[in-house]
Amino acid sequence: MRRTIIDIWVGVFVVAGLLALLFLAMRVGNLGSSKLQNPYVLQARFDNIGGLKARAPIKSAGVVVGRISSITLDAENYQALVTMNMDDRYRFPKDTFATINTSGLLGEQYIGLEPGGDTATIEPGGVIKKTQSAVVLEKLISQFMFSAAEKGAASDK
Numbered sequence: 001m002r003r004t005i006i007d008i009w010v011g012v013f014v015v016a017g018l019l020a021l022l023f024l025a026m027r028v029g030n031l032g033s034s035k036l037q038n039p040y041v042l043q044a045r046f047d048n049i050g051g052l053k054a055r056a057p058i059k060s061a062g063v064v065v066g067r068i069s070s071i072t073l074d075a076e077n078y079q080a081l082v083t084m085n086m087d088d089r090y091r092f093p094k095d096t097f098a099t100i101n102t103s104g105l106l107g108e109q110y111i112g113l114e115p116g117g118d119t120a121t122i123e124p125g126g127v128i129k130k131t132q133s134a135v136v137l138e139k140l141i142s143q144f145m146f147s148a149a150e151k152g153a154a155s156d157k
Helices: 002-028 137-156
Strands: 040-046 057-060 063-074 079-086 097-102 109-114 130-134
Touching: 040 063, 063 097, 063 137
Parallel strands: 057 109, 097 130
Antiparallel strands: 040 079, 057 063, 063 079, 097 109
């Protein structure tokens, strides 16, 4: 009798642990929180998206205002075409600037929106014209190394 009670409690704790792991996996994968109200679509073109992925957040002033729905290559101009689902509560001016940012040093990438001062807003289905591509860490390191090598070669002469 005492043994079965212990087995039942162990089973309860194992199930609770598995549920906690499932909850954490969904939170980390951004699968559990999609609170967009009446989403509308915006698009933006970038020369380089780095490690940006679908379902990544779109933030303005640190607040999540949308999520990326898809990323494709525009065959006409060979730029990445990012399609975004935006929360209908948030409308942005036509001169809004979209940048690809990173959370922390090695964190996930997201799109940051910096609103401009225009009184007219981007209509649903519209395109954000002003964009800045992702900063690729490898390119920055190689540029630093090449400039350091050039300075070293110039000082040897």
